[in-house]
Amino acid sequence: MASGDDDDPIIEEIDVYLAKSLADKLYLFQYPVRPATMTYDDVNHLTARIKPKQQRVELEMAMNTMSPNYCRSKGEQIALNVDGTTFDETSTYSVKMMDKQTFSSIQATTNTSRYAAAVFRKGELHITPLTGILQLRPSFSYLDKADNKTREREAANEGGDSSQDEAEEEAKAITVRFARPESEQARQRRIQSYEFLQKKQAEEPWIHLHYHSIKDSRSEHEKQYLFCQSVDTSENSQLVKTPKEYLAMLMPPLAEEKVVKPVGPSNVLSMAQLRTLPLGEQVKTLMKNVKVMPFANLMGLLASGTDSTAVLRCIQQVALLVQGNWVVKSDVLYPKNTCSPHSGVPAEVLCRGRDFVMWRFTLERSVMRKExxxxxxxxxxxxxxxxxxxxxxxxxxGWEFLLPTDLDFIKKHSDVAHRQHMLWLGIQSKLEKVFNFSKEDFMPKNSPQPEPVHISGEQRLKMAQERAQENKLSLQKDLDAKRPGSTIHIKQEPTSDKEDEPMDTSCHPSSSYIPNGTVNGYPSVTSSSFDHTNGNSSSQELQDFVIKTFRKHFVLTLNELKRLMNLHLASMPVGQSIFHSISDHMLQDAILLCHCKQIMVPFPAQSTAAPDEQKVFGLWETGEDFDKRRLLYDVFTKNYRVRRQVIQTRLAQELGDVSKADVDRLLKECCSSHGGMWYLKGTIQS
Structure with missing residues (x-):
């Protein structure tokens, strides 16, 4: 014995035994929200169940409703919210009061190899390895049941006769698609997703258990298995390891981990290592680190001789053009299934917010953070x-954009700039729906705005008829003046300001005209440039298109009619259309001249529909003795959405008994159904 051991003598030796009877069944329960002095030993345990593979345990314990600390009114209210007024065997609280609570477990650690339960008796220490360490906390699943009940009641109140309306909807075609073969990377993402884990947890069935209190005879019997059943030293193997080997078993040396060099740079860019990556990865890595960069600088960071066209293709996949400079896309910085390191906000919400900030910089140089x-x-x-x-x-x-506008890039690569502009228009449309704003809300205050012109429908119809008569007289005069051997010089008179005013009193300035010159091979011009010799034929062609369209669709918003007009123009051979440009003014005049009328639908104040979507027109006269559509349109002047029963009642009051087939045909022609309510076509609010 070394001399140093004299100062630390051995005072007692204790035999240690390994008990294995409960090695795969022993769990340690912890209650982190409960003081150690307030145990649940004396509380009545109603039920217990377990999922062994997941090591999930649920305990249901009774609550002392007679305690002075128990709020009886609150307990009754909770039971009413969860179970409603009807009670049966499926009710959570059978006594119409919250008289029990459920405790659900989570794993405190997944590796319990270093933990054991030990008991000391008669100078012997018996240890049993733990299977799991579980922390039990109160479960509030009853609140989810209460929310479901509330949603069911609201759906029942709103749906009303939704089952009847759903039966009226037409059968819709189903598109069958075949899933692609799943890659290994996609498979790994799927099995690590929250949805997949929840599904796997739900697949394992619960095993119901019987609970025995600490003083129960069965519990006393099971405690005996914590002691090693065989303590005969002759049967136990002796330790034959040397002290050095035994120490190595207790404290094994750390295994050297192979340090894998990162494939791409993170905080500090290594240009030599960067250029070993594919071109797309090089561009993505640079943009992810720099965030915003002119195209010329990007080309300077890449290897000399890199094809600029290939770089342009790569940069458009990971960045967007803002003021002629490239800014990394939001989904590159905030990938799916991630969250903000500052606030924990999901990546999807972060991307929408950052896209809004970038979109604002496409409009102006500076923005205010508070706004x-x-x-x-x-x-x-x-x-x-x-x-x-x-x-x-x-x-x-406020905050000014980091780089000056790169006009050289926009001029040199006008096709890319135009493509990016169209992409921003799509992003803007999505942002307007999400954040409920309009582009005009952010226009500079000093920008000229057109004065609103308030003109009634009757005045507009009268003015259109007068203009048509003037065009007809002018054309007749020109034809009479054409005599053999004579030459006529027609001088284009300047059109009055009144002629060029937009009739749409609430539309955006940018949407006053439907430019179609680029579609049909003509330069885009305004309606004021039509001469008298062409005006009559163009007006007739426009009216023919409008009446043909309304006889097919019956009800259209101004926005939808303009869309159909653009499709019509695009389908015509280049150079054969007599239209140069069509204003909203001309289009609405043509509508009113074609036996159509505007339906004054009372949209709600918080409606997200654009002004052109709130202008609804319907075919008024179709040659029938009495057109039921007029009564239908009148119903929708009281509310923008109605139930089928209201329409049937109004038709019955005016026309007597109306067959179900007639009502079905009328609704099919003019309306669409959603959520148990009927809307005029194009007016459904998301």
Whole structure:
């Protein structure tokens, strides 16, 4: 014995035994929300169940409703919210009061190899390995049941006769698609997703258990298995390891881990390592680190001789064009299934907010952080991060875009700039629906705005008829003046300002005309450039298109009619259309001249529909003795959505007994159904 051991003598030796009887059945329960002095030993345990593979346990314990600390009214209210007024064997609380609570477990650790339960008796220490360590906390699943009950009641109140309306809907074609073969990477993402884990957990069935209290005879019997059943030393194997080997078993040396060099740079870019990657990965890595960059700088960072066309293809996959500079896309910075490091906001919400910030910089050089925050409703630290990516703060000017506008790139690559502009229009449309705003809300205050012109439908019809008569007289005069051997010089008179005013009193300035010159091979011009010799034939062709369209669709919004008009123009051979440009004014005049009328649908104040979507026109006269559509249109002047029963009642009051087939045909021609309610075509609000 070494001399140093004299100062630390051995005072007692204890034999250690390994008990294996409960090695695969022993769990340690912890109650982290309960003080150690307040145990659940004396509480009545109603039920117990377990999922062994997942190591999930649920215990149902009774609550002392007679305790002075128990709020009886609150307990009755909770039971009413969960079970409603009807009670049966499926009810959660059978006594119409919250008289029990459920405890659900989570694993405190997945590796229990270093943990054991030990008991000491008569100088012997018996240890049993633990199968799991579980923490039990109160479960609030009854709140989910209460929410479901509330939603069911609301659906029942709103749906009403939805089952009847759903039966009236037409059968829709189903498109069958075959799934692609799943890649290994996609498979790994799928099996790690929250939805997949929830599904796997639900697949394992619960095993119901019988609970025995700590003082029960069965519990006393099971405790004996915590002791090693055989303590005969002759049967136990002796330790034959040397002290050095035994120490190595207790504290094994750490295995050297192979350090894998990162494939791509993270915080510090290694240009030599970067250029070993494919071109697309090089561009993505650079944009992800730099955030915003001119195209010329990007080409300078890549290897000399790199094809600029290939770089343009790659950059458009990971970045968007803002003021002639490339800004990395939001979904590259915030991939799916990630969240904000500052606030924990999901990546999908972050991408929408950052896209709004980038879109604002496509309109102006500077933005105000307070204004951005008030619209996208994200935490200030996330908004600040968005702005720091692409802008710099300026005194009294908010946040200014980081780089000057790259006009050279826009001029040199006009096709790319145009494609990016169209992409931003699509993003803008989505953002307007999400954040409920209009582009005009952000137009500079000093930009000229057209004065609104308030003209009634009767005045508009009268003016259209007068113009048509003038065009007819002018054309007749020109034809009479054409005599053999004579030459006529017609001088184009300037059109009055009144002629060129947009009739749409609430539409966006940018939507006053339908430009179709690029479709038909003509330069885009306004309606004021029509001469008298062409005006009559173009007006007749426009009216023919309008009446043909309304006899097919019966009800159309102004926005939908303009869309159909553009499709019609695009389908015509190049150079054969007599239209140069069609204003909203001309289109609405043509509608009113074709036996159609505007239906004054009372949209709600919070409606997200654009002004052109709120202008609804219907075919008024079709040659029938009495057109039922007029009564239908009148119903929709009281409310923008109605039930089928209201329509049937109104038709019955005016026309007597109306067959179900007639009502079905009328609704099919003019309306569409959604959520148990009927809307005029094109007026369904999302």
């Amino acid at each position: 951005i925050t008030s619209i996208i409703k994200l935490p200030p630290e996330d908004v600040k991060e968005f702005l720091e990516h692409v802008a710099t703060p300026r005194i009294n000017r």
